[in-house]
Amino acid sequence: MARSSLSVVFSGRGGAGAMSAGELLLRAAADLGYYGLMSRLFGAQVRGGEAAALVQISTEPVTCQPDRFDLFVALDWEKVDQFASEIPLDENTVIIADPQSGPTPQSIARSKAKTIPFSMSNADATPLERALQSKYTNVFAAGAVAALTGLPADALQSALSAVLGGKSATVTRANADTLAAGIAAADTLDLDLRLAPPHTAPRWLLTGNQAIAIGALRGGVRFVGCYPITPATDLVEWLSPELQNLGGRLVLAEDELASINMVLGASYGGAPAMTVTSGPGLSLMVESIGLGIAAEIPAVIVNVMRGGPSTGIPSKTEQSDINIAIYGGHGDAPRLVLAPTSVRDCMFTGEWAVYLAESLQTPVIVLSDQTLGQAFTVIDPKPDRPTPLARRTTVPDGPFKRYAIASDPVTPMPRPGTPRGQWVGEGLTHNEIGIPVGGAAAHVAQLDKRARKFAQFDPGPLWGDVWGEGETVILTFGSGIGPAQEAARRVAAAGQPVRIVSLRVLSPLPVAALAHALEGARRIVVMEQNHSAQLYHHLLAHKAIPPSAESFARPGPLPFRPAEIVAHLG
Amino acid sequence: MSNAAIIDAASAEALDPADFHSGATPIWCPGCGDYGVLSALEHALAINGRPPHEVVLVSGIGCSSRLPAYTSCYGFHGVHGRALPFAAGVKLARPDLEVIAVGGDGDGYSIGGNHFIHACRRNLDMLYLVMDNRVYGMTKGQPSPTTEADWDSDIAPGGLGLRPFDPLALAIAGGANFVARGFSGRPQELKDLIVEGLRWPGFAFIDVLSPCMAFRSEEFGWKESVHPVARTIEDDRAAAHAAVLAEDGYSLGVLFKDHRPSLPARYVAQSSLSEIEQQFAVCR
Numbered sequence: 102m103a104r105s106s107l108s109v110v111f112s113g114r115g116g117a118g119a120m121s122a123g124e125l126l127l128r129a130a131a132d133l134g135y136y137g138l139m140s141r142l143f144g145a146q147v148r149g150g151e152a153a154a155l156v157q158i159s160t161e162p163v164t165c166q167p168d169r170f171d172l173f174v175a176l177d178w179e180k181v182d183q184f185a186s187e188i189p190l191d192e193n194t195v196i197i198a199d200p201q202s203g204p205t206p207q208s209i210a211r212s213k214a215k216t217i218p219f220s221m222s223n224a225d226a227t228p229l230e231r232a233l234q235s236k237y238t239n240v241f242a243a244g245a246v247a248a249l250t251g252l253p254a255d256a257l258q259s260a261l262s263a264v265l266g267g268k269s270a271t272v273t274r275a276n277a278d279t280l281a282a283g284i285a286a287a288d289t290l291d292l293d294l295r296l297a298p299p300h301t302a303p304r305w306l307l308t309g310n311q312a313i314a315i316g317a318l319r320g321g322v323r324f325v326g327c328y329p330i331t332p333a334t335d336l337v338e339w340l341s342p343e344l345q346n347l348g349g350r351l352v353l354a355e356d357e358l359a360s361i362n363m364v365l366g367a368s369y370g371g372a373p374a375m376t377v378t379s380g381p382g383l384s385l386m387v388e389s390i391g392l393g394i395a396a397e398i399p400a401v402i403v404n405v406m407r408g409g410p411s412t413g414i415p416s417k418t419e420q421s422d423i424n425i426a427i428y429g430g431h432g433d434a435p436r437l438v439l440a441p442t443s444v445r446d447c448m449f450t451g452e453w454a455v456y457l458a459e460s461l462q463t464p465v466i467v468l469s470d471q472t473l474g475q476a477f478t479v480i481d482p483k484p485d486r487p488t489p490l491a492r493r494t495t496v497p498d499g500p501f502k503r504y505a506i507a508s509d510p511v512t513p514m515p516r517p518g519t520p521r522g523q524w525v526g527e528g529l530t531h532n533e534i535g536i537p538v539g540g541a542a543a544h545v546a547q548l549d550k551r552a553r554k555f556a557q558f559d560p561g562p563l564w565g566d567v568w569g570e571g572e573t574v575i576l577t578f579g580s581g582i583g584p585a586q587e588a589a590r591r592v593a594a595a596g597q598p599v600r601i602v603s604l605r606v607l608s609p610l611p612v613a614a615l616a617h618a619l620e621g622a623r624r625i626v627v628m629e630q631n632h633s634a635q636l637y638h639h640l641l642a643h644k645a646i647p648p649s650a651e652s653f654a655r656p657g658p659l660p661f662r663p664a665e666i667v668a669h670l671g
Numbered sequence: 672m673s674n675a676a677i678i679d680a681a682s683a684e685a686l687d688p689a690d691f692h693s694g695a696t697p698i699w700c701p702g703c704g705d706y707g708v709l710s711a712l713e714h715a716l717a718i719n720g721r722p723p724h725e726v727v728l729v730s731g732i733g734c735s736s737r738l739p740a741y742t743s744c745y746g747f748h749g750v751h752g753r754a755l756p757f758a759a760g761v762k763l764a765r766p767d768l769e770v771i772a773v774g775g776d777g778d779g780y781s782i783g784g785n786h787f788i789h790a791c792r793r794n795l796d797m798l799y800l801v802m803d804n805r806v807y808g809m810t811k812g813q814p815s816p817t818t819e820a821d822w823d824s825d826i827a828p829g830g831l832g833l834r835p836f837d838p839l840a841l842a843i844a845g846g847a848n849f850v851a852r853g854f855s856g857r858p859q860e861l862k863d864l865i866v867e868g869l870r871w872p873g874f875a876f877i878d879v880l881s882p883c884m885a886f887r888s889e890e891f892g893w894k895e896s897v898h899p900v901a902r903t904i905e906d907d908r909a910a911a912h913a914a915v916l917a918e919d920g921y922s923l924g925v926l927f928k929d930h931r932p933s934l935p936a937r938y939v940a941q942s943s944l945s946e947i948e949q950q951f952a953v954c955r
Contacts, residue, residue, distance in 0.1 A: 305951040348940030359756035366760025525746035
């Protein structure tokens with residue numbers, strides 16, 4: 102019987118092409134109308150470390166990693182011990198490996214999965230051709246697996262062209278031949294991997310990092326200042342040429358201190374601006390985020406979270422920057438912290454972040470993580486978009502006071518070049534004109550002014566989502582939402598309905614909306630991926646959850662999987 | 672500034688230095704060198720010809736960094752050491768504006784030292800004016816990167832024992848297009864230097880000797896030490912570097928001018944966002 106989903110691992114040493122193999126399979130399937138998700142697992146080494154592509158293909162949307170994998174394709178066995186424990190296999194998993202790679206290592210064999218020997222080179226090739234083609238083992242293997250799932254050869258060849266991009270004609274030809282050989286070799290495998298027919302519709306295939314970039318561009322961001330940091334670098338690498346195509350600019354700054362200040366400067370100049378970083382970079386930016394708050398300058402700061410503290414685990418996921426995002430910095434520095442609720446929502450939240458920064462004249466932090474950011478995912482392009490909001494720039498009549506205390510805490514900030522609109526952005530405690538003063542009255546007045554911006558901010562229905570029904574509630578955010586929903590589906594199927602309450606606005610906490618969403622709950626489980634239950638304590642501090650609420654917090658770097666959540670619910 | 676803008680400015684109504692004065696009272700001590708720098712800057716801006724609303728002054732933290740609010744221009748008084756990246760952001764987003772970064776030696780050469788190197792290298796068309804009094808004034812008298820090795824202070828009794836570094840040599844090595852030294856006690860010459868720096872394409876850096884009355888009153892003796900620079904070296908960065916390292920630190924004028932290209936001012940849009948988004952489409 103044809104299956105509705107298939108989970109496959111392509112594994113090998115860094116450089117063996119596991120990621121390309123995974124992308125080839127996912128792209129071909131996506132083009133035919135399947136949903137899918139590919140996560141990338143790799144170590145900190147640039148070359149020669151371990152690498153695995155974790156791929157799922159399904160007739161239904163995929164929003165989290167699977168509990169186990171159906172198929173494990175070993176391109177080689179080098180380095181596999183370094184991450185074997187992070188790839189769940191069991192006695193029903195099938196391992197495909199070339200006998201030339203040697204025996205299945207104990208770290209993999211102890212799963213009791215069955216190994217099927219499979220020669221991953223073209224049997225008809227001459228020894229010379231075989232030597233030349235050995236570096237295309239990944240394409241051979243991907244072709245064989247894809248053929249077994251029922252994907253047609255022409256779809257695979259066209260996906261291969263997309264994966265290879267602008268490689269030379271020689272390389273392209275050799276890969277195409279190897280792919281054809283791999284497809285032909287599928288017949289030698291006694292495996293039924295046939296997928297049920299897909300529900301076709303126009304879709305997008307992209308990563309969460311790309312989706313946030315798209316959202317920011319839709320919101321009007323045309324200036325980005327940044328410094329390379331894993332796992333945020335691929336976002337800005339995609340964005341840089343596209344910004345140029347749009348007449349904007351990405352600047353590679355000398356460090357994160359410069360990045361955030363360039364962004365504040367460009368924004369002061371009138372351009373919606375963004376920086377993109379991960380934990381250590383956010384730590385460096387904290388002082389200047391406070392400056393942006395005090396001087397009331399719009400800015401979007403995307404933080405793709407990774408394992409911390411210090412250098413932590415750069416290439417792997419965690420949700421442990423909640424505290425620094427919401428509370429990081431000296432003084433009273435309230436700020437907006439948003440978190441996309443899925444890869445698809447990265448576009449929406451990214452765009453909304455720009456509008457909120459611009460309209461409230463304040464830095465907005467977007468908390469993504471490596472799981473969302475680097476998940477290569479098939480999505481239904483979201484038709485709805487947030488309502489555009491712009492900054493106020495018109496010079497009012499009469500003497501201009503940039504930081505005027507008025508009924509509306511958001512006061513006009515004219516763009517430089519506007520006659521009669523001159524103002525000095527000020528990080529010192531200042532009076533209404535912007536002149537530094539040290540007295541209590543101005544200090545309190547300006548703190549009140551900025552606090553009122555957040556007190557009056559009403560996200561309406563965009564605060565988050567309620568999914569499902571039940572007296573048991575999982576309250577979570579970001580990359581926790583997908584696996585929580587999948588767990589809830591299973592538990593509900595077993596007769597116990599579970600409600601998922603997910604937050605898009607982490608700060609200021611939408612306390613009233615949460616109270617409504619939690620009505621009737623008998624058990625509340627706050628689920629997050631860090632060691633110290635940062636979200637749980639944030640919610641408790643604001644009395645957004647009752648003291649009886651439970652914390653389900655565990656650190657990264659492994660993503661949440663549905664079975665783990667089902668087990669926790671008990 | 673483009674040629675077109677110069678012609679516009681020439682045909683515009685003449686500006687007066689007072690047009691650039693905000694009227695706010697400086698916090699500076701009586702006799703501070705920074706008063707002379709402010710006055711020279713206002714005179715230079717009047718000559719430069721762009722009205723106050725087309726000028727942005729950016730600063731960090733310290734006595735001299737208070738300067739933007741004393742002018743009638745647009746301005747930003749940010750955090751310690753970060754004036755240059757902020758100013759770069761303004762200039763990159765708004766190449767049409769006249770952007771000037773100002774600050775002190777601690778702000779620019781110590782906490783902001785990395786940005787100084789990269790601002791020179793980036794070579795954006797802007798002016799950086801450092802009021803160098805060779806001391807941290809606002810925190811009441813600690814040695815800065817340009818302070819003499821034997822200068823006695825509470826925090827470094829008997830002197831820090833470190834050679835001061837030469838910001839002009841650093842600017843030349845870093846890639847700045849215009850490197851000069853001024854003196855607040857010679858406001859006419861300083862005004863001319865600022866005008867020339869504003870009009871020179873690329874990153875123009877002027878280290879202004881600006882005595883601190885409160886902690887380094889001996890610096891008022893600088894008026895006896897300063898002398899005109901022997902010659903301005905153009906385009907030969909190696910020769911300029913050698914000349915700056917060999918001079919006594921009191922020569923006034925333009926030490927080096929170059930014609931390195933800057934970053935392109937602006938990219939022209941080639942495609943629309945919806946075209947770009949099509950790269951993600953599957954199962955069309």
